[in-house]
Amino acid sequence: MFETGSLIVYGNSGICRVEGVSMKQQLGGGQAMYYTLTPLFGSGTVYTPVDTKVFMRPVITGEEARDLIRRMPEIEPCCCSGTDQRALSEHYRGLLHTYQCESLVKIIKAVYLKAQQAAAKGKKLGKTDQQFMKRAEELLYEELSLALDMPKDQVKDHILQTLEPAAQ
DSSP states (O other): OOOTTOEEEEGGGEEEEEEEEEEEEOTTSSEEEEEEEEETTSOSOEEEETTOSSOEEEOOOHHHHHHHHHHGGGSOOOOOOSSOHHHHHHHHHHHHTTOOHHHHHHHHHHHHHHHHHHHHTTOOOOHHHHHHHHHHHHHHHHHHHHHHTSOGGGHHHHHHHHHHHHHO
16 A cells, blocks of 8 residues: 555546545445545546556655666567558557556657658658657656656756766
């Protein structure tokens, strides 16, 4: 169980703060333990049973974030070739639903490479690629900003600055 005040990754809602844990009346009668969650980068309140099937995990630590950034050059981009947009969406969705930062890096790297290849041919990146890259960046940068205690809009620059010496 997560403690009140904990920061967690909660499924597609992204990062949430556990505001409380309490007993709530269920529809069919009886009571169950529920988390009250507040999305940090969204709005509203989420009430979810403690034993939900929705994925939950603690936000990575600062050391885990720094390690991830150091390993980024070695993380292989996901590969999904072809023109079937449905298969591409399912592939990206499967990676997103692992709820792991490394999977988000794989998506970002794959789409970045696709964008470079498309630009070299005078073409634009497809809508599916754009949407999944945007979501992967949002989720990754939100988590890294918390783990590294820096504003979200500075995370990408921090990653590039950290990796720059390794690229030389």
